[in-house]
Amino acid sequence: MFTTSLKALFIAIVVASLAAVPVLAQSDRPFRLIVTHLEPPLVPNSVMDLAVTLGYFEREGVDVELVRVQQTPSALAALQAGEGEMANIGVDALLLAYASGADDLRAVTSPNTSLPFLIASKDNIADVADLAGARFGVGRIGSIDHSLSNLVLTELGGDLDASQVVSLGQPNVRAQALIAGQIDATTLSIGTWASLPDITGLHILVEAADYYAAAPLVNKVNVVPQTVLDTRFDEVVAVVRALIRISRDMADDPKKWVEAMERVLPGTDRALLEGLAPRFATSWAVNGGMSAQDLRQTSTWMQQTEDFSAISVPPLADWADFRAVDAALATLGIEDGLDRADR
Structure with missing residues (x-):
């Protein structure tokens, strides 16, 4: 992207x-x-x-x-x-x-x-509806990853427009921001998620299979x-x-x-x-x-x-x-x- x-x-x-x-x-x-x-x-x-x-x-x-x-x-x-x-x-x-x-x-x-993408979030976000008002990290406003995340969440009953969308750049930067608590959720590849050194307080909000099903x-x-x-x-x-x-x-x-x-x-x-x-x-x-x-x-x-x-x-x-x-x-x-x- x-x-x-x-x-x-x-x-x-x-x-x-x-x-x-x-x-x-x-x-x-x-x-x-x-x-x-x-x-x-x-x-x-x-x-x-x-x-x-x-x-x-x-x-x-x-x-x-x-x-x-x-x-x-x-x-x-x-x-x-x-x-x-x-x-x-x-x-x-x-x-x-x-x-x-x-x-x-x-x-x-x-x-x-x-690529197998998923949406990772803090543990207190139990479903996509909880993203309303939350900080969601994207590459940049209007980018393909922003649009793709919006499509997936809409298909799953969420609304990214109700979130605070934050432009952060590359996925590894977004992952580190999620770990640091600077954002509440973001889209990552399975590989990026699996390689994170510490996911305490985080979980997978949207599994890769569900992500692809919503946006094939x-x-x-x-x-x-x-x-x-x-x-x-x-x-x-x-x-x-x-x-x-x-x-x-x-x-x-x-x-x-x-x-x-x-x-x-x-x-x-x-x-x-x-x-x-x-x-x-x-x-x-x-x-x-x-x-x-x-x-x-x-x-x-x-x-x-x-x-x-x-x-x-x-x-x-x-x-x-x-x-x-x-x-x-x-x-x-x-x-x-x-x-x-x-x-």
Whole structure:
């Protein structure tokens, strides 16, 4: 999610980078996947990292190299400058980029369609109705996370407008503010919540499953420039196929995720990982995470938010390309029960 300054920086970078001619990697060079985390995250999105360490990409015949950056604007700038072939970014970032002129970007898969979010609060807030008058932390007023929290609470019978909404920035800052008693509630990922050192006096007000049920929106997608689709399509398919395979393996046996994360994050408490794994049961993108219905619903909802009030969101066919995921599923088949493969 963007802060106001990051949004301005992001648009400036995208517009400037459009003047450059992307330098495309050749098929005998690594396929570079840009991610916006510096180490494997404690969410299903970690399959991108684990597919490297566990050899899933290698077995599909593609040499994937992770390029780590700290924020979405940097990921998009790197992608546009030819420093990577694919990037994992938010759908909001993709649509903002498209509106800024980067109309050659295409979403091709989503290894974790919706990060598992929950609403955490002080113990004295027993249900969403108790948030009236309480201090609720958001990234900033009008941001996507603010709008998403408002949608969830409305669906669950609450009213965020009745709360004192406080702009605090990134989730880790909001988490620390909650611990310090500076706010009464906020939205966090499961991983952020589980990694808090002390949750005395706090509890989960809205569980992740209920949060997603109230707002079944696609949070992140993997995007590639059209030129990469044109010149390295087989490798794009191989990357998508590897991500689907590892997602299915983790969904079938959560212990595999625990053991793999222990390997890449040796200092992480195993009990923490074992507690997280069951909560991801419905989060694995076993069919590539590209439900056309969910993507349309996401873009339609975003069009109604403050960040997109002056931006025309393009139709799905302009920014999503289903060919790679459909080619992967032609080999692997479709699994029922989790993400839909509707078109």
